[in-house]
Amino acid sequence: MEVVGSHRRIPAAAHVVPTLPLYRSAPELEVRLEDFELFAIYRLRVLKGISDGLSRGKTPDDMKKLVEDLLRENMSHPQASEDSNKDIISHFVLRLVYCRTEELRKWFLSMETTLFRYRFQLQSAEVQRAVIAENDLPCKAVSNAEFENVKEKLHQVSRHIGQSIPTADMIFYKVPFEEVPELVASRRVFILKGYAYVATNQVSSHVVTQFRSYLSKALVLTSRKWTSTIKEREKDRLTPIVEALSTSYLGPDYSQPREFADISLKDIDQVAKSSFPLCMRHLFDKLREDHHLKHGGRMQLGLFLKGVGLKLDDALAFWKAEFSHKVGAERFDKEYAYGIRHNYGKEGKRTDYTPYSCQKIISSTPGVGDHHGCPFRHFSEENLRAAIGKMGVGNRAMEDVIDKVRNRHYQLACTLTFEAVHGSSCDAGINHPNQYFIDSQKILQKGASQEQTGTKGDGTHTGLPALHQSKV
Amino acid sequence: MSREEAENGRDNMEIDGCEPQTPQGNAVLDANFLKIYYGKLFPHEDIFKWMSYGNDGKHPGCDQSYFGRREFSFTLENDIYLRYQSFNSLSELEKSINEKCPVKIDVGPVYNVDPAKRNAYAKAGDNGFTPVERELIFDLDINDYNDVRYCCSGNDVCLDCWSLMTAAIKVIDTALRDDFGFDHILWVYSGRRGVHCWVCDRKARRLNNEQRAAIAGYLHVYKGNEYGHKKVSLTGPLHPFLARSYNEVLKDIFEERLLCGQKLFSSEERFEKILEMIPDESITSELRGKWLESRQSSRLKEDINVVRWGQLKHILQSRKHKGLHRCVEEIVFCYAYPRLDMEVSKHMNHLLKAPFCVHPKTGRVCVPIDPNHCEEFDPTTVPTLSKLLGELNVGGLSAVGDDGLYGTSLGRSIRYFRSHFLQPLLKSCKEEIESSYNAKLRESKNSLRW
Ligand code: SF4
Numbered sequence: 010m011e012v013v014g015s016h017r018r019i020p021a022a023a024h025v026v027p028t029l030p031l032y033r034s035a036p037e038l039e040v041r042l043e044d045f046e047l048f049a050i051y052r053l054r055v056l057k058g059i060s061d062g063l064s065r066g067k068t069p070d071d072m073k074k075l076v077e078d079l080l081r082e083n084m085s086h087p088q089a090s091e092d093s094n095k096d097i098i099s100h101f102v103l104r105l106v107y108c109r110t111e112e113l114r115k116w117f118l119s120m121e122t123t124l125f126r127y128r129f130q131l132q133s134a135e136v137q138r139a140v141i142a143e144n145d146l147p148c149k150a151v152s153n154a155e156f157e158n159v160k161e162k163l164h165q166v167s168r169h170i171g172q173s174i175p176t177a178d179m180i181f182y183k184v185p186f187e188e189v190p191e192l193v194a195s196r197r198v199f200i201l202k203g204y205a206y207v208a209t210n211q212v213s214s215h216v217v218t219q220f221r222s223y224l225s226k227a228l229v230l231t232s233r234k235w236t237s238t239i240k241e242r243e244k245d246r247l248t249p250i251v252e253a254l255s256t257s258y259l260g261p262d263y264s265q266p267r268e269f270a271d272i273s274l275k276d277i278d279q280v281a282k283s284s285f286p287l288c289m290r291h292l293f294d295k296l297r298e299d300h301h302l303k304h305g306g307r308m309q310l311g312l313f314l315k316g317v318g319l320k321l322d323d324a325l326a327f328w329k330a331e332f333s334h335k336v337g338a339e340r341f342d343k344e345y346a347y348g349i350r351h352n353y354g355k356e357g358k359r360t361d362y363t364p365y366s367c368q369k370i371i372s373s374t375p376g377v378g379d380h381h382g383c384p385f386r387h388f389s390e391e392n393l394r395a396a397i398g399k400m401g402v403g404n405r406a407m408e409d410v411i412d413k414v415r416n417r418h419y420q421l422a423c424t425l426t427f428e429a430v431h432g433s434s435c436d437a438g439i440n441h442p443n444q445y446f447i448d449s450q451k452i453l454q455k456g457a458s459q460e461q462t463g464t465k466g467d468g469t470h471t472g473l474p475a476l477h478q479s480k481v
Numbered sequence: 482m483s484r485e486e487a488e489n490g491r492d493n494m495e496i497d498g499c500e501p502q503t504p505q506g507n508a509v510l511d512a513n514f515l516k517i518y519y520g521k522l523f524p525h526e527d528i529f530k531w532m533s534y535g536n537d538g539k540h541p542g543c544d545q546s547y548f549g550r551r552e553f554s555f556t557l558e559n560d561i562y563l564r565y566q567s568f569n570s571l572s573e574l575e576k577s578i579n580e581k582c583p584v585k586i587d588v589g590p591v592y593n594v595d596p597a598k599r600n601a602y603a604k605a606g607d608n609g610f611t612p613v614e615r616e617l618i619f620d621l622d623i624n625d626y627n628d629v630r631y632c633c634s635g636n637d638v639c640l641d642c643w644s645l646m647t648a649a650i651k652v653i654d655t656a657l658r659d660d661f662g663f664d665h666i667l668w669v670y671s672g673r674r675g676v677h678c679w680v681c682d683r684k685a686r687r688l689n690n691e692q693r694a695a696i697a698g699y700l701h702v703y704k705g706n707e708y709g710h711k712k713v714s715l716t717g718p719l720h721p722f723l724a725r726s727y728n729e730v731l732k733d734i735f736e737e738r739l740l741c742g743q744k745l746f747s748s749e750e751r752f753e754k755i756l757e758m759i760p761d762e763s764i765t766s767e768l769r770g771k772w773l774e775s776r777q778s779s780r781l782k783e784d785i786n787v788v789r790w791g792q793l794k795h796i797l798q799s800r801k802h803k804g805l806h807r808c809v810e811e812i813v814f815c816y817a818y819p820r821l822d823m824e825v826s827k828h829m830n831h832l833l834k835a836p837f838c839v840h841p842k843t844g845r846v847c848v849p850i851d852p853n854h855c856e857e858f859d860p861t862t863v864p865t866l867s868k869l870l871g872e873l874n875v876g877g878l879s880a881v882g883d884d885g886l887y888g889t890s891l892g893r894s895i896r897y898f899r900s901h902f903l904q905p906l907l908k909s910c911k912e913e914i915e916s917s918y919n920a921k922l923r924e925s926k927n928s929l930r931w
């Protein structure tokens with residue numbers, strides 16, 4: 010990297026200790042097993058928060074704010090001096106967790122890079138320079154003449170991106186364009202003969218690219234180490250923790266019904282229609298249609314219903330009513346009742362099974378004849394269109410939903426569906442089918458109470474005008 | 482190949498009797514014709530030399546495995562698709578093409594290992610089989626401009642709409658050379674209604690996906706297909722690259738070729754589409770009023786499109802509001818700016834049809850286009866398979882090799898390919914191989930001394 014247009018010397022940055030680690034080497038620390046897991050979960054919260062923010066299309070400014078908040082909430086340690094250890098330890102633990110498949114690596118790499126980018130931007134200029142220095146990005150000054158040559162173009166770019174006009178004492182770095190892909194992609198730099206002219210305040214892109222490529226390589230190495238030695242050596246200690254962490258769901262616990270507890274059997278069809286997310290609605294409809302569901306479907310729907318507040322007795326009655334059409338009451342009692350009681354922790358290990366989160370459902374792999382999974386991920390586009398059409402999603406919203414699906418933002422697609430169906434926004438996004446249910450119920454109950462008090466008179470007709478008209 | 486064309490093919494199946502006047506329109510791709518083409522005309526050696534990038538030489542720095550790690554894929558008759566073909570030498574390549582006689586040859590990336598043995602490596606872990614080099618490629622198809630071309634529809638092209646491709650070549654070629662600093666760029670007619678671009682500099686071949694996406698993003702302005710959204714939206718003063726594209730290419734193409742060639746203002750439906758892009762109600766209704774009134778009136782000397790465009794520009798530029806000035810540019814960008822197939826450029830492992838293939842539907846050869854004279858290129862007069870075979874017949878089937886080749890109308894394309902693309906490319910490949918070899922030597926010497 011060269012520096013253009015700097016007749017002043019850049020202040021030496023050697024004495025500043027960067028507070029932004031580059032995670033070049035693993036910590037030589039003793040880590041307690043609890044901390045190992047706990048720190049990782051905290052960092053995971055940060056990364057998941059970033060991932061949500063990105064998929065909701067937050068602006069860079071909002072993202073910066075979000076990252077700041079997430080860090081404050083999750084990454085500080087009661088003892089300030091431990092902050093940086095927590096940071097480093099948690100990063101290396103998650104490297105283990107996320108090194109194991111291509112898909113996991115991709116996600117981790119992109120979230121960590123995003124985190125790093127915004128953290129870098131949040132630093133003071135001094136710290137930034139220290140990080141640059143640590144990154145081995147040599148800064149070689151280039152004659153003023155060159156700045157004069159391209160001054161016009163640099164002005165043009167600054168005006169184009171709405172920044173103040175560069176002056177002669179502003180520092181520009183001359184960087185091979187491939188090192189600052191983001192700045193190139195958004196045309197935020199002037200490019201000439203393969204070199205991008207990067208202003209000081211833009212240099213983070215460059216540093217981020219370095220960070221990213223380093224981490225990417227490191228993850229591949231870790232992955233090799235993991236399969237060749239660590240996994241086996243740690244099979245009684247770290248391995249189970251590591252394996253559980255990658256699919257862990259970090260939102261609120263829906264294993265116990267809350268707030269809108271207790272749905273009864275007679276309401277279930279109506280509630281399914283109004284408040285079940287598509288994945289559950291599909292299972293529910295299929296169950297009614299085929300009087301049967303395979304194991305994956307029984308688990309996904311069964312645990313969801315438990316979370317929704319269906320009591321064990323009701324659950325047994327519900328499943329029995331359907332299954333006995335097909336397999337007879339006796340076989341149901343013998344073969345299937347166990348599983349349902351099991352879900353409620355009444356058999357087997359007696360642990361309460363937790364309803365599946367979206368993440369878990371989305372990453373499941375339904376086979377032939379299976380109906381579980383997330384329709385936004387597992388349906389063909391055509392079937393998905395039909396299904397959300399049936400839920401009452403209109404054309405305009407449908408395209409938005411499909412667009413999200415094409416970009417593989419399934420939960421966002423579900424969120425948009427929720428918003429279209431309920432005519433109300435869902436700022437938190439959908440992370441869990443039971444959350445979908447609860448949010449839906451909240452809106453419907455609010456609506457119902459308003460309707461009762463507010464619009465009497467013609468209120469009775471407002472619900473179905475379209476239907477009435479089409480019959481005429 | 483559709484059934485109709487296949488039947489046409491059968492009608493024409495007199496190998497020895499293929500005459501020079503074989504019809505052009507309902508072109509055919511007969512297997513026997515194709516065999517002769519591959520046997521006598523297809524420049525196997527040039528393709529081999531190109532894709533070897535100097536590694537087929539004797540220099541100790543050459544990587545002898547290089548060409549053999551390149552994926553080719555063949556589409557045979559009856560839509561049989563053979564992926565992951567690889568060849569260790571020119572003769573293997575030539576033999577396979579001549580035998581299999583593919584209706585289409587696609588070129589993929591260079592992998593870390595021979596793609597034919599990919600299965601053995603794929604098991605070795607995630608990085609067992611992965612692309613390591615690939616030209617930076619661009620794909621432009623005139624079909625993506627269907628909402629702004631009125632002269633032709635579907636698969637047809639004429640010289641009028643071809644100027645859209647000319648504009649694209651000029652804009653992108655200049656950006657690749659002047660902005661990104663690439664030198665070895667090959668433009669190729671896709672055989673029907675588009676162009677392909679191959680950027681072959683060593684640096685380009687080694688770009689990762691993110692860097693490819695960055696270049697594609699830099700070049701990408703048009704956001705098509707977005708239900709009613711504005712398709713081009715330019716904010717603030719133009720970036721130097723866009724300003725140059727506008728001033729040096731787009732403005733002229735728009736005003737000199739598209740405006741009248743596509744009759745952009747000739748009907749209400751057409752000018753409404755342009756008015757839609759102007760955010761100021763009072764301006765649009767003023768213009769609309771004028772134009773609806775003048776519809777019947779008088780035979781103007783000047784072309785109606787030119788007149789109306791002039792009026793539109795005048796009124797927009799006379800307003801104080803800066804955003805409205807931008808509007809003129811937005812319209813020009815919307816109608817003339819290149820529309821890239823982004824996905825093709827973003828990923829290393831995209832396949833692209835090899836130059837000098839014969840397009841199965843049109844029979845036209847995918848010949849190179851000289852970007853410096855791209856306005857002279859006419860897709861409708863490109864040599865076709867039947868024409869070439871006719872020429873061969875006249876020249877006598879016995880004339881093989883370059884003599885036979887140069888005698889046909891393909892000769893010019895081949896000459897251009899060699900002198901303007903291949904030779905300079907191989908020259909710099911040789912230099913690169915030498916210098917990186919020397920650097921390595923120096924390094925190892927240094928380490929020995931230690
Ligand atoms: S996003 Fe979640 S709630 Fe929505 S359908 Fe998929 S799994 Fe169900």
Ligand SMILES: [Zn+2]
Pocket residue numbers: 630632633637638639640641642643
């Ligand atoms: Zn045309």
